[in-house]
Each structure stands twice: as C-alpha cells, then as structure tokens.
Amino acid sequence: KAGVTQTPRYLIKTRGQQVTLSCSPISGHRSVSWYQQTPGQGLQFLFEYFSETQRNKGNFPGRFSGRQFSNSRSEMNVSTLELGDSALYLCASSLGPINREYEQYFGPGTRLTVT
C-alpha cells in the first residue's frame, strides 16, 4: 500500500508570491491534516479535512487555506508569502477524523523556502 505522498518535495518562492502544496493520502483514508514544522516550534496544526469539509483549523492567518477533493487528495495554499512561512509542511492522513481511534500517517513533507 502506497504511503502518503506530498508534492513538490522542495520549493523556493519569493516574498509576496503564493504557493500551492499537494497531498495524496493513503488509499481509503478520508482525513487529511496539515502541519507546519519550524525549528523550536514543533509541529503546529494548520487544518484538518474530512470528506471534503474542514473540521478544524489551527491558529494561522487567513493567508493559509486548504481544500480537499472528492478523491480525498488535499491542497494547501499560502498567499502573500512571508519570510516566516519558510518551514517544512507535513500532511497526515487517517481513515477517520482526528481522534484516538485513527492513527495518523505522515508524508515526507514539502520544504518551503521563502526568500
């Protein structure tokens, strides 16, 4: 069974640009969550999608948005990029929504560098 895939793996953008990251969950998984990892801050929760609906959102500005398609694939968009958006963006998929019953499986991440 293929794992969670994220594209692209590496990305360099300039301040003010926008970027779209993609995540393909494990087949059969309906929940996709996005996290931002920066040194010293750990993994910070961005949002979770389940069956094309955003169930939960972390404490991030509106520049960060996402969506989920009918095949459970998810995209994350960041508009008007800032230097502080440089991070590793991880997505995780699970059979069901975030709770104790469903283990999350993480992808390798997309390393975004904003210059």
Place this chain on the structure above:
Amino acid sequence: DQQVKQNSPSLSVQEGRISILNCDYTNSMFDYFLWYKKYPAEGPTFLISISSIKDKNEDGRFTVFLNKSAKHLSLHIVPSQPGDSAVYFCAASANNDMRFGAGTRLTVKP
C-alpha cells in the same frame, strides 16, 4: 500558545543505557497522548500511545508513563540503540484537536 512542551531540545545517551524523554502539557482536556519518531527527510511515524485512563503502556523497548496530576508524560527506551537516534515528538489529543511538542533530538552513541 504551547499547550504541549518538550523542554529538552536534545538528549545524548550511550548505547545500551536508558533514554528518558519528557513532555508536559497544560490542557487538562487532553485524554490521549502519543509519541512520534522522525528521521531526517521523512515524516513522523507513530511509536506508542497512552489513554488518560492508564498510567503506563509498554511496547517492547518503549514504555510511556503518564502522570495526570502533574500533566506530565515520559517515554523510556531501554536499551537504547543507535537506530533510535531521531527526533521524538509528543502529542496530545482531545476530541478533534491534536497538539504537538517542539521535539527532542535523541542521539544514541555506540
């Protein structure tokens, strides 16, 4: 706000000895706790978890202890092996919310 804290950014231990990684949380609503391990260039992988109704869960060389009154959990690895060298994240969950700590980089020296 950091609801889950790992105050030690790094830990170094000798092969064969015990590794103890600590984690503190502030939200008493958390009722499920997890540890993830992350190697460079890979996403985190689930290691072990514990429900708030228990105070200990063991899986091979890995044991997680939960002290609810102190809002503290720890991961013990015995014996530590060089392949355990990685970043370890603790996470806490309540309903549909999950929060992670900043991670502790464990180095096991041969």
